[in-house]
Amino acid sequence: MTDGIPRLVEVMDRLRSPGGCAWDAEQTHASLAPYALEEAHELVDAIEAGDRAHLREELGDVLLQVVFHARVAQEHPEDPFDLDAVADVCADKLIARHPHVFGDEEAGTMRDHLERWDRIKAQTQGRESVMDGIPGTLGALARAQKILGRAERAGLGDDAPVAQDGSLGSALLALVARARAEGLDAETELRAATRALETAARAAEQAGRGDTQGSSG
Incomplete structure (x- = not known):
């Protein structure tokens, strides 16, 4: 292993210190928050694209967010x-x-592992509900998956069934529940379908331009 991490920390320290970069020096945890979300999304794009060079770069960008926040945290006057x-x-x-x-402890099944994980998180973080700790900033689809998963692992599936009131929201939630039942990630499935639509739309757009250019010639 090389000295990549210490080198990155040194570079960040130089940027943040007097004589460094004015923009970097002005950043706070709050001002950096949108970049953390953006870089996480770009990392997922790289993973799904299967581009190793892009993956390495995006992992670096996510790591930068951690290093940047840690550098800002060093300057806190009290903590x-x-x-x-x-x-x-x-x-x-x-x-x-x-x-x-x-x-x-015995390893047990994968379900045992997930239930143990939730139990330990509840004990160590003082959570009163299995729903505590689910970020409000998650997209609606990802949040639905998370809530359904927590409810299932806590044995609340029958007590908190997906509403069937005929609304579009309940229909969408039912689809997320169906994806979980089939062992699929609804977010990934929707992204794949959306990418296919985007590719088809781009192809149609290019074909339309070609037809226009041909007719004008």
Whole structure:
């Protein structure tokens, strides 16, 4: 392994410090938040495109967001922390949530693993509901999947059935539930269908331009 991470931290420190970049020096956690969302979406695009070079670049952009936020956090007057502290918290969390790997619990089934993960998160983060911690910024489709998954793992599927009131919303939610039942990711399926539509629309657009140019000639 090379010194890529320490080098990136040094570059970020230079940009953020006096004599560095004025734009970088002005950023806050709040001002950087939209970029984190954007870079995460671009990473997913790279994954689905299967472009390794693009994937490497987009992973770097996501990493930059973490390093940038950690650098901003160092300057907090009352509760500063750095990238090492972020990494330590992450490592501690992974160890705590995998007692079947780092402790003496039995691994069990995949369902056992997911239920254990939710239980440990609830205990360590003081959650009162299995629905706590689902980001409000998630798109409606992704959020629906998350809520259905949490309800199912908590054994609430029968107590909180998908409403069938004839509305478009309930019909969409029922489709998400169907995707889960079939082992599909509704977000991925819709993105694939949308990409196919976009490709067809672009092809039709180009064909239309060709016809126009041919007739004008």
